[in-house]
Amino acid sequence: DARVTQTPRHKVTEMGQEVTMRCQPILGHNTVFWYRQTMMQGLELLAYFRNRAPLDDSGMPKDRFSAEMPDATLATLKIQPSEPRDSAVYFCASGSPDRIYNEQFFGPGTRLTVL
Amino acid sequence: GQQLNQSPQSMFIQEGEDVSMNCTSSSIFNTWLWYKQDPGEGPVLLIALYKAGELTSNGRLTAQFGITRKDSFLNISASIPSDVGIYFCAGQLISSNTGKLIFGQGTTLQVKP
Numbered sequence: 001d002a003r004v005t006q007t008p009r010h011k012v013t014e015m016g017q018e019v020t021m022r023c024q025p026i027l028g029h030n031t032v033f034w035y036r037q038t039m040m041q042g043l044e045l046l047a048y049f050r051n052r053a054p055l056d057d058s059g060m061p062k063d064r065f066s067a068e069m070p071d072a073t074l075a076t077l078k079i080q081p082s083e084p085r086d087s088a089v090y091f092c093a094s095g096s097p098d099r100i101y102n103e104q105f106f107g108p109g110t111r112l113t114v115l
Numbered sequence: 116g117q118q119l120n121q122s123p124q125s126m127f128i129q130e131g132e133d134v135s136m137n138c139t140s141s142s143i144f145n146t147w148l149w150y151k152q153d154p155g156e157g158p159v160l161l162i163a164l165y166k167a168g169e170l171t172s173n174g175r176l177t178a179q180f181g182i183t184r185k186d187s188f189l190n191i192s193a194s195i196p197s198d199v200g201i202y203f204c205a206g207q208l209i210s211s212n213t214g215k216l217i218f219g220q221g222t223t224l225q226v227k228p
Contacts (some may be wrong), residue, residue: 004157031214043158043203043218055213091157097214101165102146102207104216106157 004107018080023092035091121219137188138204146207147187
């Protein structure tokens with residue numbers, strides 16, 4: 001049963017602390033997307049990678065957020081230092097978009113609370 | 116930036132009723148996807164549409180890719196309590212080939228038994 005996995009599922013931290021979220025895409029998928037979901041903003045695309053290379057991270061606050069794919073089975077999203085306004089659910093999604101098919105499959109999310 | 120207008124924002128219906136929701140844009144899309152999100156979970160893909168005019172069903176769900184390529188709708192027939200959740204439309208602009216999707220703001224569905 002191929003699924004996107006994310007860890008941790010929940011994270012509570014204090015302002016100023018570093019937060020690292022991890023994602024394992026579905027085996028064989030070459031594109032990984034990071035989203036943030038809040039009640040006010042809905043689903044926002046933060047960054048995405050194809051074949052481990054960053055394609056677009058314009059949705060991400062660059063001063064405190066960073067995203068990497070150290071290998072094909074792991075994507076990370078890091079916030080340093082974290083702030084209360086970063087509290088949200090962060091989703092990872094993976095897919096293998098081509099000229100025709102563009103389906104993305106989402107993980108269960110990491111619910112982040114910054115106090 | 117590009118936007119999808121999804122409506123209605125929320126619906127409260129009686130079990131057994133049919134449901135209809137839609138997404139519209141001023142831009143042209145080559146892909147429309149419909150997702151459902153349960154509380155505490157990630158969005159789950161329900162239906163994918165890739166051709167203008169395409170009509171696709173998945174059980175009690177039916178979705179269509181608008182002929183103008185600027186809209187899509189999702190219908191749920193004979194709703195049941197487990198249909199409760201947030202439904203999102205998502206599309207890829209015809210000018211894009213990166214797999215990047217634009218999401219609607221979601222339709223929250225509540226079903227009264």
